[in-house]
Amino acid sequence: MKMGYRCNVYESEPDNMLYEWVESICEEIIERNNIDVTEIGVIINSSICLYETTAKKNTSAPGVGYHVQKSLDAENAFVFETFYTDWGNMMQIASNFMTKTKCKYALLLQTNKFSNTLKDYYNGFSIPDGISIMLLKKSDASLMLKNYPLMPFVLKKASFEFNANNKDLLEKDLLFRLQWNYDPDVVKEINKQLNVITNSLQGKEVPVLVDYWFKEHREDNAERSILGNAERESLAMHTIPCNVRKNWNEFKNLEHYAFVSFNPFSCYYSVLKISRNEN
Amino acid sequence: MKIKSAIKSVAISIPQKYCDNNTPPFSEIPNVPKNWERLWGIKGRYMIDAALGESCSVLAKDASLKAIDKAGLAVKDIDLIIATSCTITGWSDKNPERIFPGLSDYLKTELQCSNATMTLEVNQTCISFMVALQIASDYVEAGMYKNVLVCSSETFTILADFRSSSSTLFGDGSGAVVVGQSENKGSMLAAYYKSIPMHNEIATLQWRPPLGNTNKEEIRPYFTLEENGPALMQTFVPQNVPVVALKAIERANLSLEDIDHFVFHQPSPLLLKMWAMGIGIKSDKYTNTVEKYSCLSSASTPLTLYTALKNGKISPNNTIVIAGASIGWGFGAQVWNIENINF
Numbered sequence: 001m002k003m004g005y006r007c008n009v010y011e012s013e014p015d016n017m018l019y020e021w022v023e024s025i026c027e028e029i030i031e032r033n034n035i036d037v038t039e040i041g042v043i044i045n046s047s048i049c050l051y052e053t054t055a056k057k058n059t060s061a062p063g064v065g066y067h068v069q070k071s072l073d074a075e076n077a078f079v080f081e082t083f084y085t086d087w088g089n090m091m092q093i094a095s096n097f098m099t100k101t102k103c104k105y106a107l108l109l110q111t112n113k114f115s116n117t118l119k120d121y122y123n124g125f126s127i128p129d130g131i132s133i134m135l136l137k138k139s140d141a142s143l144m145l146k147n148y149p150l151m152p153f154v155l156k157k158a159s160f161e162f163n164a165n166n167k168d169l170l171e172k173d174l175l176f177r178l179q180w181n182y183d184p185d186v187v188k189e190i191n192k193q194l195n196v197i198t199n200s201l202q203g204k205e206v207p208v209l210v211d212y213w214f215k216e217h218r219e220d221n222a223e224r225s226i227l228g229n230a231e232r233e234s235l236a237m238h239t240i241p242c243n244v245r246k247n248w249n250e251f252k253n254l255e256h257y258a259f260v261s262f263n264p265f266s267c268y269y270s271v272l273k274i275s276r277n278e279n
Numbered sequence: 280m281k282i283k284s285a286i287k288s289v290a291i292s293i294p295q296k297y298c299d300n301n302t303p304p305f306s307e308i309p310n311v312p313k314n315w316e317r318l319w320g321i322k323g324r325y326m327i328d329a330a331l332g333e334s335c336s337v338l339a340k341d342a343s344l345k346a347i348d349k350a351g352l353a354v355k356d357i358d359l360i361i362a363t364s365c366t367i368t369g370w371s372d373k374n375p376e377r378i379f380p381g382l383s384d385y386l387k388t389e390l391q392c393s394n395a396t397m398t399l400e401v402n403q404t405c406i407s408f409m410v411a412l413q414i415a416s417d418y419v420e421a422g423m424y425k426n427v428l429v430c431s432s433e434t435f436t437i438l439a440d441f442r443s444s445s446s447t448l449f450g451d452g453s454g455a456v457v458v459g460q461s462e463n464k465g466s467m468l469a470a471y472y473k474s475i476p477m478h479n480e481i482a483t484l485q486w487r488p489p490l491g492n493t494n495k496e497e498i499r500p501y502f503t504l505e506e507n508g509p510a511l512m513q514t515f516v517p518q519n520v521p522v523v524a525l526k527a528i529e530r531a532n533l534s535l536e537d538i539d540h541f542v543f544h545q546p547s548p549l550l551l552k553m554w555a556m557g558i559g560i561k562s563d564k565y566t567n568t569v570e571k572y573s574c575l576s577s578a579s580t581p582l583t584l585y586t587a588l589k590n591g592k593i594s595p596n597n598t599i600v601i602a603g604a605s606i607g608w609g610f611g612a613q614v615w616n617i618e619n620i621n622f
Contacts, residue, residue, distance in 0.1 A: 062483065070477065081402040082401055100472070147397045163376070
């Protein structure tokens with residue numbers, strides 16, 4: 001584990017390829033939930049990392065979702081990718097696709113392994129190697145999604161680039177670089193918008209789960225989370241599934257709740273409100 | 280009243296330079312099998328020329344501006360951009376090393392869209408355009424967005440390893456549509472999708488040096504077709520596009536006779552023929568763009584839609600099927616009632 005400026009970075013074992021890692025976690029989630037894999041209708045992957053997506057190892061396409069489908073033998077699934085997409089939009093897109101299939105489940109994957117990536121330790125922006133998976137089941141809950149792009153002056157976006165012109169890095173197998181030059185003004189603006197969103201939802205008594213990207217993000221502790229400090233400092237984009245896993249018994253009985261996801265690559269918040277008893 | 284979605288416009292942007300198979304660099308590819316051109320049926324393709332200022336992103340911007348204009352809209356009216364491209368790097372004229380944020384974010388900035396415009400990046404390789412069209416339609420019908428720009432842009436010639444025969448299969452180009460709220464009878468009537476991952480490694484995008492080279496400094500993303508790839512493709516690709524097309528038609532409660540035209544993804548003339556035979560339609564019911572333009576991956580479908588409209592194969596109030604296959608492998612079909620697509 002290396003300590004970035006604001007976020008702990010967990011690195012996976014280099015010899016454990018991404019496709020193998022994802023496969024083992026998906027098998028675990030299917031077993032734990034004891035579901036029939038033929039009832040999986042859609043598999044959506046939203047990665048930033050584009051490597052080790054197949055057993056050929058050096059591939060970025062086809063996506064890792066196909067390997068998951070093959071290893072699970074999920075014969076009725078349709079697989080596609082929405083690159084660097086937040087949980088709110090992924091869940092909404094999956095929900096829409098579920099209406100076109102008789103299958104009961106959707107498998108959503110966030111899969112990142114940055115072994116071939118030069119990380120931005122100077123600035124501290126880092127996303128831990130990690131896999132988050134949500135298994136969605138069809139229900140009569142209603143979803144309402146709204147996306148809120150940040151103000152135009154917050155133009156510093158995270159980026160993922162190819163080190164095409166850096167021969168030294170290519171020689172060391174560091175093909176990519178991940179960076180985000182955020183600064184106090186950007187942080188202030190990101191949090192300002194988050195406060196507007198969460199205050200609005202909490203004013204309507206809607207409990208909120210919020211993505212946590214860096215230490216000063218969500219400074220007013222507005223989310224309904226019982227994650228420990230160590231977990232919160234290491235999660236980056238994995239906050240929402242981690243919270244859901246720990247607190248699901250509490251959330252599943254609520255009339256309404258909302259996921260607020262931040263996307264530093266496109267600079268927007270998505271707000272997905274889930275209501276149990278509407279329609 | 281329930282909102283329905285409709286394709287409002289389509290536009291394309293194609294590079295200036297045309298290369299047939301006897302033009303370098305395609306004439307210089309080593310060890311091309313003698314029957315390769317006859318087997319795949321691709322006679323040439325348009326190819327970007329950086330000296331002319333052409334790139335994947337510039338083609339995308341051009342196609343998008345035309346599509347917005349043909350839809351009778353201004354860029355400020357676009358509230359969601361969904362972009363697709365297999366050209367994973369080297370696509371941006373502003374930053375050749377950029378991967379993410381992707382083409383949708385580039386278009387938002389370069390078209391000078393409103394700050395409120397949302398962006399999404401979708402990938403299902405050759406049928407990415409169809410998946411993007413589905414997401415656009417769903418978001419419009421949910422009332423989230425009114426005018427969605429879907430742009431697919433590809434410059435596969437920069438992913439081509441010119442030491443491999445498979446580099447002859449692809450070309451460059453861009454296509455864009457605007458999806459908006461239906462004003463008459465336009466709508467996506469039904470869709471059907473499936474994936475078959477058994478041979479997910481026979482056609483891949485690999486980060487590697489060119490064939491015959493082990494120098495890591497030369498690593499780039501290259502489309503890579505395994506030697507047994509074409510033979511294995513024949514065992515499942517010809518059958519499954521007809522399967523999804525007929526399923527989608529059935530879901531729309533229509534029969535084959537109700538479909539005015541088929542817009543297929545364009546991998547090769549031979550596959551188009553096999554798909555048509557499997558569905559049970561004659562050659563006048565579908566449009567072939569692959570012989571002239573080669574396969575443009577996700578951009579092939581909007582290019583073929585545009586060509587079919589231009590050639591009078593699709594008219595207002597027609598019912599069409601859009602269908603195709605992608606590596607990995609994915610298969611999809613959509614049945615659309617067309618209002619009036621401006622092109």
